[in-house]
Amino acid sequence: MAVPRLVDHDQRRSELAEAAIRVILRDGLAGVTVRGVAAEAGWSTGSLRHYFRNQHELQAHVIRVTTDTLRERVITRVGRPRTAPSLVDGVASVVAELLPLDAERREEYALWSAVVAWERQHPPEGGSVAWHDQRALHRQCVAVLRGHDPVTDLGQALLPHPDAQVELWAGLLHTFVDGLASQLVNTPGQVPPAAAARLLRSLLEAVPAPSS
């Protein structure tokens, strides 16, 4: 038996995925073509197609990698210890990690948009994982605002909160944050980052106190 040289396929695929992510940031998901990604990575299309049979596989993989990367990035940033002058400020600084307020997070948002675009055309069976993650984060934020102890287990936060007001305002906040992100990128002239931050803070202040 003769055995040729071996290549670490996973490592290759990662390399391609990184190139594809650069392409997404430049041209959007539609720019992720077999030829384009191969060129970005400095490969030939023939080589690339040993690791991804067709464009669909390539895009599906880069979306998977992007989702995981973003998830991890956000989780670590959100979990970072922070000091804030008030409860609302602290929560606002957490939620702001999701908003495209600066260049770095605008990049992340562009990647999120690619994921959303992909999931819209290829709906995952069990619902969007990203959506439930974000909902859990907002749920946690509202719970803290209403004086509840934050749950330590991340899986725990995926379940509905017993406090109905928490559940309601988590939905309101989640929706609001989506809209704020959308306005920041779509009509940046109308909603500058500072105004967005103020708006966010106002909404958090509107969350009813736990006594009510």
Place this chain on the structure above:
Amino acid sequence: MAVPRLVDHDQRRSELAEAAIRVILRDGLAGVTVRGVAAEAGWSTGSLRHYFRNQHELQAHVIRVTTDTLRERVITRVGRPRTAPSLVDGVASVVAELLPLDAERREEYALWSAVVAWERQHPPEGGSVAWHDQRALHRQCVAVLRGHDPVTDLGQALLPHPDAQVELWAGLLHTFVDGLASQLVNTPGQVPPAAAARLLRSLLEAVPAPSS
């Protein structure tokens, strides 16, 4: 002097624009190609290009027509007299006219999305007219909720409201509605129309009473 047959250019352009709108609904703004629109209208590309020198002119025109059409449609729907069991219900039914809650308004939202996509790449100088229109609508809604008389002049509603709470909550509502629309189309499995309507109602109920 010999004079050939005359065609009504404006009428031709409208005809093409209608075909282009059908294309947008089918394939999005990116699908609005010279060839594609000509085929949709049953023309040759050569003919089409007597009315639009290039793709950019074609897209710019269809976006302009779409904007005007949507604007008019929404204005008439919103201005329709309505009876509602409560103030909040009445306002909610007005705001809901902007949301992609049913097939017809999902179509309108798809067209809005095309306009937004266009304006993001070709920012209008004086800011987006559509954005200010929507802001005015939300301003008006919040003003009514807080017991102010609605202004009859539409231009009047484009200016900031003297009541600071109206101005603040108009921004919150505007952002929230954008997010709700986005979630309805992007993650329809997570946010069914009925839940969206409930969420909207809850936000409207959170608008502080005029006394405060």
Place this chain on the structure above:
DNA sequence: ATTAAAGTAGCACGGGCGTGTTAGCATGTG
């Protein structure tokens, strides 16, 4: 050294696109 498998590079086909050009058609005036 030989060899077979794995990896690589590149070509070729068919198709869509924007756009420039050109030949033919219809039409209202002279």
Place this chain on the structure above:
DNA sequence: CACATGCTAACACGCCCGTGCTACTTTAAT
């Protein structure tokens, strides 16, 4: 009727795309 003029249709060029296919190179076991 003849014709100048504006409309119509079609083609051609160059570019980018996905994908099937093939020849070439590298590698490790024999």
